Amino acid sequence: xxxxxxxxxxxxxxxxxxxxxxxxxxxxxxxxxxxxxxxxxxxxxxxxxxxxxxxxxxxxxxxxxxxxxxxxxxxxxxxxxxxxxxxxxxxxxxxxxxxxxxxxxxxxxxxxxxxxxxxxxxxxxxxxxxxxxxxxxxxxxxxxxxxxxxxxxxxxxxxxxxxxxxxxxxxxxxxxxxxxxxxxxxxxxxxxxxxxxxxxxxxxxxxxxxxxxxxxxxxxxxxxxxxxxxxxxxxxxxxxxxxxxxxxxxxxxxxxxxxxxxxxxxxxxxxxxxxxxxxxxxxxxxxxxxxxxxxxxxxxxxxxxxxxxxxxxxxxxxxx
Amino acid sequence: xxxxxxxxxxxxxxxxxxxxxxxxxxxxxxxxxxxxxxxxxxxxxxxxxxxxxxxxxxxxxxxxxxxxxxxxxxxxxxxxxxxxxxxxxxxxxxxxxxxxxxxxxxxxxxxxxxxxxxxxxxxxxxxx
Numbered sequence: 001x002x003x004x005x006x007x008x009x010x011x012x013x014x015x016x017x018x019x020x021x022x023x024x025x026x027x028x029x030x031x032x033x034x035x036x037x038x039x040x041x042x043x044x045x046x047x048x049x050x051x052x053x054x055x056x057x058x059x060x061x062x063x064x065x066x067x068x069x070x071x072x073x074x075x076x077x078x079x080x081x082x083x084x085x086x087x088x089x090x091x092x093x094x095x096x097x098x099x100x101x102x103x104x105x106x107x108x109x110x111x112x113x114x115x116x117x118x119x120x121x122x123x124x125x126x127x128x129x130x131x132x133x134x135x136x137x138x139x140x141x142x143x144x145x146x147x148x149x150x151x152x153x154x155x156x157x158x159x160x161x162x163x164x165x166x167x168x169x170x171x172x173x174x175x176x177x178x179x180x181x182x183x184x185x186x187x188x189x190x191x192x193x194x195x196x197x198x199x200x201x202x203x204x205x206x207x208x209x210x211x212x213x214x215x216x217x218x219x220x221x222x223x224x225x226x227x228x229x230x231x232x233x234x235x236x237x238x239x240x241x242x243x244x245x246x247x248x249x250x251x252x253x254x255x256x257x258x259x260x261x262x263x264x265x266x267x268x269x270x271x272x273x274x275x276x277x278x279x280x281x282x283x284x285x286x287x288x289x290x291x292x293x294x295x296x297x298x299x300x301x302x303x304x305x306x307x308x309x310x311x312x313x314x315x316x317x318x319x320x
Numbered sequence: 321x322x323x324x325x326x327x328x329x330x331x332x333x334x335x336x337x338x339x340x341x342x343x344x345x346x347x348x349x350x351x352x353x354x355x356x357x358x359x360x361x362x363x364x365x366x367x368x369x370x371x372x373x374x375x376x377x378x379x380x381x382x383x384x385x386x387x388x389x390x391x392x393x394x395x396x397x398x399x400x401x402x403x404x405x406x407x408x409x410x411x412x413x414x415x416x417x418x419x420x421x422x423x424x425x426x427x428x429x430x431x432x433x434x435x436x437x438x439x440x441x442x443x444x445x446x447x448x
Contacts, residue, residue, distance in 0.1 A: 019392075022413075023392075025411065025413075026367075026368055026412075026413050027368075027388065029367070029368070029369065029410055029411070029412050030368045030369040030372070030384055030388070031384075033369045058383075058384070058385065059385050063385065064384075067385050067388070067389040068388075068389045068392065
């Protein structure tokens, strides 16, 4: 029975130490008796090939030993949906934070191209760490039998009228990042590059005085948007109050953007401008134009948000 | 009507898929029933291989890779008792149902009968 003994030895290698001897002994009696039954039926001893064929149909030693293991999976079906949800959230946060940090670095003076490899490598390691950390945490929760009451403590009254009224977490995180950068810039906490080269000399540009009128409206809108998106981050579905505040904020943003687009001039040279030539004035005109297109771009994004909010409100009303 | 018989290699794709689905569902269906059969068989004492032979003799095919871990799990749950004893000059581990096991078996049997009496008419309805 040399092949059976070798097989049992291989199975034993994969068994937990505390029950190894016990299981191997039990399996040994069973395999020996099965072979004896087969010998009896054939009225002769089984040859080596027949013994190997018998062992082959029993299955790989690792598979046989795995049957005795306490747990056959790292994250079970109960925790898996929650794991998937948290993993998506963590990865979105990592991407948003890294992209945000890179944007700040780029606009505060560094070159765009030199920042790109850094961003990709930080993103790569960030995502790996996020996946590893989240998976590790859930494996521990599964192993220790930790119960997550997320599924138990749900409220049927919070069920959405339509399945597509779910708040997009990635949209939310990206909004938060850009609003935070905007707020920091608006309050002079971070500075984007303000130098332009004209006629072989470097000129510093700044916003015209008219912008000061919008200091508080812009601050209120940005603070409001950040607070709202932070709140959305921990909510799953749209409801009437959330969508209404969102629509009001979108409309207020469009009004302020319209006001900003009416400023003339919007951009001015800083410092001594007595030496500014016609060329410089044309440059200011060009920068004004660029700024106008930036404001238009932001307005289009806000209008799209407004359209999405309106559509959600319509679906909500139709489902009510 | 006769069903065509195929070997695995010549089976059309959709039939092969249906066969795989059937095998998975059969496994699921058998899982609970096997626990019931093991508990019922162990009203009389058995060691691993003799239990397997008794189950096979009753028409329940089961391999050792499934049976032995299952009886160990049931023992750990307190539904079975076991002891090592010598028989035919070999040390064997004998299993029998515990008092808790008997109670669980009784309730599982009731559940089985209830399911059987509920499902059978539905299946007969479909047949006709």
